[in-house]
Amino acid sequence: MATLYRSQGLADDTGHARPKSQLNGWRLAGFASLSAPIYAAQLPLAVHLPAIYAQQFHLSLGLIGAIFLAERLWGAFADPLVGALSDNTRTRFGRRRPWIVAGAVIFGTATAALYFPAAQLVTPLYMGAALFAVYLGSSMISIPHLAWSGEISGAYHERTRIQTFHSVVGAVALLAVLILPTIIDQLNPANASLKLAAIGVVVLGSLFIALPLTLRSFPEPAIPTAPRQRVALGGTVTILLRDPLLRRVLLSDFAVTVGQSTRAGLIVFFVTFYMGLPQWASGLYLFQFIFGVVAGPIWAQIGYRIGKHKAAVAGELVQVAINLGLLFVVPGQIGLLLVLTVAQGVAQGSGNLMLRSMVADVADAHRLRTGQDRTALFFSAFSLSAKAGTAVAVGVALPLVAWLGFDPKAVTNSPEALRGLLWVFALGPAIAHLISAALVHGFPLTQARHAHIRRALADRDAVPAE
Known part of the structure; x- marks a missing residue:
C-alpha cells in the first residue's frame, strides 16, 4: 500500500499547515x-x-x-x-x-x-x-x-x-x-x-x-473493530441521532439543503415573473453550474488554510451575503443578478464539501469511543438530511409564496405578490445558510483534536498484533 503514497509531510497539531498531497x-x-x-x-x-x-x-x-x-x-x-x-x-x-x-x-x-x-x-x-x-x-x-x-x-x-x-x-x-x-x-x-x-x-x-x-x-484498508453488533433498523436511527458531533453536522447539512432547494424551486418564478426576463430563466441556472465546477478546488484551498469547520462557516456566510444581495436587484436589469449568479456558482457546495469531509473524522471519534466502525452508516445519514431538507423547502416555500399572493398561472401578479416572491427567494436561503453556519461554528473536532484521535486509534489497534 505504501507505493500508493507520496511524501508524508503531514501538518502538525496546530492545524495551520497544509499537508503535502499523499494520495496519487x-x-x-x-x-x-x-x-x-x-x-x-x-x-x-x-x-x-x-x-x-x-x-x-x-x-x-x-x-x-x-x-x-x-x-x-x-x-x-x-x-x-x-x-x-x-x-x-x-x-x-x-x-x-x-x-x-x-x-x-x-x-x-x-x-x-x-x-x-x-x-x-x-x-x-x-x-x-x-x-x-x-x-x-x-x-x-x-x-x-x-x-x-x-x-x-x-x-x-x-x-x-x-x-x-x-x-x-x-x-x-x-x-x-x-x-x-x-x-x-x-x-x-x-x-x-x-x-x-x-x-x-x-x-x-x-x-x-x-x-x-x-x-x-485503492485497496480497502483493514479496520480493526470490536465484534460486530447486530443493530435493528430503529437502532441505526438511534445511533445516528445520539452522536452529538454527527447531529450537528447533519442539522447543518439539512439547513444547507433547505437553502439550496428553496433557491432551486423558486429561481424560474423569480427570473420569469419578478425580473421579467423569462428568456434567462434556464440559462442562469446553467450558468451557475458552469462556475460550480471550480468551486470545489477553491474551497478545498480555503479548508487547508483555516480548517474544515471554519471553511464551512465561511462558505455559508458567503451564501448569506449572496442571497441578501438579491434584495437589491432591479426588475428588467440583468447585471447584478448575473454577478450574484456567478458568485453563487463559485460558492455552491462549499458547505456540502466540508461537511462530508468532517463526517469521516466524526466516525473516527465514534470508533475510538465505542470500538465500532460505522463510517458507512454515518455517511448514509446525509440522504436523510438531503431528503428532509428538500421536502421542507418545497413544502414551505411554495405554499408561502402562494399565501403571499403569487400565482404562476396569472397573467399579471400584483406588486405586493412579486415582493413576497422576492423576500422568500432571497431571505429563505439566507436564513437557512445562516443557521447552517451557526450549527458548525466552534465545532470541537479540529485538526489537532483529530490527530490525537488517530494516534489513539493506532495505539489501540496495534495491541492485538503485539
Whole structure:
C-alpha cells in the first residue's frame, strides 16, 4: 500500500499547515469517477423525468408525485440500513466493493429500463419499480463509496482533498446533463424520447467507465473493530441521532439543503415573473453550474488554510451575503443578478464539501469511543438530511409564496405578490445558510483534536498484533 503514497509531510497539531498531497491524483480521479453516474442521474430524475413520463406516456402527475413521495419515505429507512449492513460486511473482497458491484448491477439495469422504455410496457407499476430500483442501486453504490473515501486516508486535510475530487466530478456530471437537454430543446424540442435517451447514455456510459476505475484504484484498508453488533433498523436511527458531533453536522447539512432547494424551486418564478426576463430563466441556472465546477478546488484551498469547520462557516456566510444581495436587484436589469449568479456558482457546495469531509473524522471519534466502525452508516445519514431538507423547502416555500399572493398561472401578479416572491427567494436561503453556519461554528473536532484521535486509534489497534 505504501507505493500508493507520496511524501508524508503531514501538518502538525496546530492545524495551520497544509499537508503535502499523499494520495496519487490520478488514482483519486479514478476513484471519484463513480460519483459521475450518481450525480448525473439525480437532477434529471427530479426535473425531466416527471414531465416526460406525463407527456410521453400519459401518466398522471398526481400518480407520479405519489411514486416519488413513496420512494422518499422508503429511502429514509433503507439508506441507513444499507450503511449499517456495509459496515458489518466481511468478505475477501472487502466491505465496500461487494455492495458497490451489486448496486451497479441494479442501478444500471433500472436506469436502462427508465431511460430507454418500450412505450407499450410503461405503466405506473413499471415506472415505480424502475424508480425504486434506481434509488436502491444508487444508495448501494454511493453510501459504501463515500465510506470508502473516508477510509483510504486518515489525514485531516487529505480527506478534504478526496471530497474535492468527488465534488468536481459531480459538478461536471451535473453540467453535462443540464447542457444536453438544453441543446436538444434547441434542435428538436418535440423529441422527448431523444432527451430521455441522451441522459440515459450519460448515466450508463459514465457508470461503465467509472466502475472498474473505482474498484481498481485503492485497496480497502483493514479496520480493526470490536465484534460486530447486530443493530435493528430503529437502532441505526438511534445511533445516528445520539452522536452529538454527527447531529450537528447533519442539522447543518439539512439547513444547507433547505437553502439550496428553496433557491432551486423558486429561481424560474423569480427570473420569469419578478425580473421579467423569462428568456434567462434556464440559462442562469446553467450558468451557475458552469462556475460550480471550480468551486470545489477553491474551497478545498480555503479548508487547508483555516480548517474544515471554519471553511464551512465561511462558505455559508458567503451564501448569506449572496442571497441578501438579491434584495437589491432591479426588475428588467440583468447585471447584478448575473454577478450574484456567478458568485453563487463559485460558492455552491462549499458547505456540502466540508461537511462530508468532517463526517469521516466524526466516525473516527465514534470508533475510538465505542470500538465500532460505522463510517458507512454515518455517511448514509446525509440522504436523510438531503431528503428532509428538500421536502421542507418545497413544502414551505411554495405554499408561502402562494399565501403571499403569487400565482404562476396569472397573467399579471400584483406588486405586493412579486415582493413576497422576492423576500422568500432571497431571505429563505439566507436564513437557512445562516443557521447552517451557526450549527458548525466552534465545532470541537479540529485538526489537532483529530490527530490525537488517530494516534489513539493506532495505539489501540496495534495491541492485538503485539
